[in-house]
Amino acid sequence: MAFTIEAAFQTALGLIISIIGFYVKALSAKLDKSDHDNQRLTERLHNIELSYQRREDARRENEQITELLRDIRNDVKEVAEKLDRKADKP
DSSP states (O other), X not given: OOOOHHHHHHHHHHHHHHHHHHHHHHHHHHHHHHHHHHHHHHHHHHHHHHHSOOHHHHHHHHHXXXXXXXXXXXXXXXXXXXXXXXXXXX
16 A cells, blocks of 8 residues: 555645644633633622622711711710819819
């Protein structure tokens, strides 16, 4: 059985097709991994988005805290004034 150019061409073509097949399979695996990573990142971003405080909510809470601190400061001033008046009495 002689090794002809046609046989060599068919062998080379089969080898090239096999290499291309393995390359496509490797690319497909990488693409699947990238899709999986992308899905995980999307879910993580969504979870962060759900737990992130909106600017309006933060502003409203900040105003409430500031108002409570003003009330506490006013109460402390009143107590201090009453103590001063009591201390000034003979």
